Amino acid sequence: MNIRAISQGGDLRRLFLLLPAVAIFAGLFLMPLAFFVVISFWQKKSFAMLPAFVFDNYLRVVENYGDVLLFTLALALVTAMICLIWGFFFAYAVRFRAGRFGDALIVITLLTLFGGYLVKIYAWKSILGSEGIVNTGLIWLGLIDAPITFLIYSPVAVVIALANFLLPFVILPVYASLRNVREVTIEAARDLGAGPWTVIRAIVLPQIRPGLIAGFVFAFLMAAGDYVTPMFLGGTSGSMFGQFIAIEFSTRFNWPVGAAMSLSLLLSSLAVVGVVSWLIGRLRHVRGV
Amino acid sequence: MPEGMSNGNSSGTGVPLVRLSNVSMVYGGVTAVAPLDLDVAAGAFLSILGPSGCGKSTLLKIIAGFADPSSGRVEIDGVDVTRIGPEKRPTNMVFQGYGLFPHMTVRQNIAFGLGIARVPAAEARRRIADVLELVQLAALADRAVDQLSGGQQQRVALARAIVMRPKVLLLDEPLAALDLKLRQAMQEELRRIHRQIGGTFVFVTHDQEEALNLSSEIVVMQAGRVEQRGTPQEIYRRPASLFVAGFVGESNRFSGRMRSGRIETAMGSFPADAKDGAEVVAILRPEAITLGPVRRADDVAVTAMIEDVVFLGERVKVVCRAEDGTAIHLRLSIEARGQLPQAGRSVTLSWRAADMIVIPESS
Incomplete structure (x- = not known):
């Protein structure tokens, strides 16, 4: 096929070439979402769904699950922030301090993604449990007498395991952004009197805003939507919203409420992402003169 | 060989503004700078001239504080700064490749150092306006720096360093990235700026014509050593070695x-x-x-x-x-x-x- 053939085909041909992408987008993303939006306004009678247009389901989300939703968003926010801070310093060290070991460190980061998600959860179970490495170690050292109970089956355990799993998803986009930060801009800032924190705050972070936002979005959305980690490690105090959505869909067979919950989580997550992205975007603003 | 020439600008006390004593730099067994002494008089426009890899940029980095010398002492205005980082030295640098902050406007770039030094806002505004005037960028003050041409970026880098009023202005091949016409125009600019604000400039270049054109004094380096030091005329007319004769002029x-x-x-x-x-x-x-x-x-x-x-x-x-x-x-x-x-x-x-x-x- 030569260039002339393409241009002669004109608009029709171009639309035709777009078709697979449009089909995937519509069929796999838009349709299910639209379906969820529609049935979130339906009603459930015994084990059947009745088409309707009522807000009962959303009311139930607020009344029954409002606190869980807020808790889930807070937990995901904490997890994403830990990942962002930790991931930034790791990526920063890889970019500017590790020299020729930098590439190896990134490869190792990628390798941890092959470890599998459930494996990591079980690993944390054996590390944090009352018979786990941490507790037996601390007892052996004589620092504590009885196992620390809040280490497992608690929000702490969920945050630790999620942060561990999500860290690579933050490191990679942040590192990619950092590669575009020229070292001479850092030297110039130091030359003008900036200490290490000022260099990071005023010179490095503003230049990697897209990477920070991408990393945060990955970590936050995956954490907010997760229901396996809290199931295994959260106990009763660390239950997350996703677990209740799963129950509504499976055990209770209440799809309308499940759909309303899913959409509520989606919208509230987007709101958090929007606010945090805006805050990260404001990093650009330096003290004006 | 003419050594320690005077350009009539040395400070009244007779103490040079920059004094390197027995300074050397060894990177993993390779000597980048062999032990050397170098004085720079106040008010001088000193060029360090040499081929790439001769140690001239390393020497500049040692003066700026970006490189820790393997031996020796660095004094600026009578103060030993050998163990002081670049952020605390009374020097400012115009970097090769400029190092402008891409997320800031021209004005913000220039204001950056003043903000850190906590210069009062009114004074900072005045100094920024003056320096923008000096480098003829007043009209572009609120542009993003990535919208500027190479020559304009060069001026911003210069303004950003000059506005700090450093005791020594260090310039690391600042014109190397510009095309010939622009380079010649910027040489004129640099001469004018040095005339206008005075001060002490240390300029690193591999371009002998640039060094002859700009400097009150030239230090020719090769393989980490000083080959010759003198005025442009002395370097050109009385080269001390075959290397200098070959490197400077035909x-x-x-x-x-x-x-x-x-x-x-x-x-x-x-x-x-x-x-x-x-x-x-x-x-x-x-x-x-x-x-x-x-x-x-x-x-x-x-x-x-x-x-x-x-x-x-x-x-x-x-x-x-x-x-x-x-x-x-x-x-x-x-x-x-x-x-x-x-x-x-x-x-x-x-x-x-x-x-x-x-x-x-x-x-």
Whole structure:
């Protein structure tokens, strides 16, 4: 096929070439979402769904699950922030301090993604449990007498395991952004009197805003939507919203409420992402003169 | 060799503004800078000139504080700053590649250092306005720096350093990335700015023309050592080594052996001042040679054939070949409608014996 053939085909041909992408987008993303939006306004009678247009389901989300939703968003926010801070310093060290070991460190980061998600959860179970490495170690050292109970089956355990799993998803986009930060801009800032924190705050972070936002979005959305980690490690105090959505869909067979919950989580997550992205975007603003 | 020349600018106390004593730099067993001493007088425009890898940039980084010298002491204005980082030194640098902050406007770039130094807002505004005026960027103050041309970015980098009023302004090949016309224009700018604000400039370059054009003093470096230090005229007219002669300006080289006050070359023997029996090279600048009949009785003269004539506008480059085959390069200035020499003609070339610089072969 030569260039002339393409241009002669004109608009029709171009639309035709777009078709697979449009089909995937519509069929796999838009349709299910639209379906969820529609049935979130339906009603459930015994084990059947009745088409309707009522807000009962959303009311139930607020009344029954409002606190869980807020808790889930807070937990995901904490997890994403830990990942962002930790991931930034790791990526920063890889970019500017590790020299020729930098590439190896990134490869190792990628390798941890092959470890599998459930494996990591079980690993944390054996590390944090009352018979786990941490507790037996601390007892052996004589620092504590009885196992620390809040280490497992608690929000702490969920945050630790999620942060561990999500860290690579933050490191990679942040590192990619950092590669575009020229070292001479850092030297110039130091030359003008900036200490290490000022260099990071005023010179490095503003230049990697897209990477920070991408990393945060990955970590936050995956954490907010997760229901396996809290199931295994959260106990009763660390239950997350996703677990209740799963129950509504499976055990209770209440799809309308499940759909309303899913959409509520989606919208509230987007709101958090929007606010945090805006805050990260404001990093650009330096003290004006 | 002229050492420690004075440019009449040294501070009243006689203490140089920058003093490096016994400074060296070794990177993983490789010597980038061999132990050396270097003084810079207040008000000087000192160029450090040399080929890439000669240690000139490392030397600048040592003065700025970006490189810790392996040995020696760095003093600025009488204060030992050897162990002080770049953020605390009274120096500012114009970086090769500028290092402008891409997320800031021109004004924000220039304001950055003042903000850190907590300069009061009113004073900062005034200083920024002054420096924008100085580098002729007032109209572009609120542009993002990535919208500027290379020459404009260069000015921002300069303004950002100058606005801090450093005791020493360090410039690391700041013009290397610019094209020829712009580079020449920026050289004029730099001369003007140095005249206007005074201050002490240390300028690193590999471009000998740039160094000759800008500097009150030049330090020529090679392989981590200082080859020669002097005014541009001294460096050009009295090069201390074959390296300096070859690196700064063009030159003809006639090698030979000294015998009873004359250098014996393949082309003939000429009067020269060097030890008897020494292997020496006589350096002769292309513009020191006259084409045509001998004018002064004691001039050196040779017969040669014109091989090539290259018209350069206000000058002509002429390549001749002496009877023994030695190539001789000339630069002649010609009048507006003057006749160009003709290739293929046999001519007499002459020069003053004193214009030959005799340097030992081994240097």
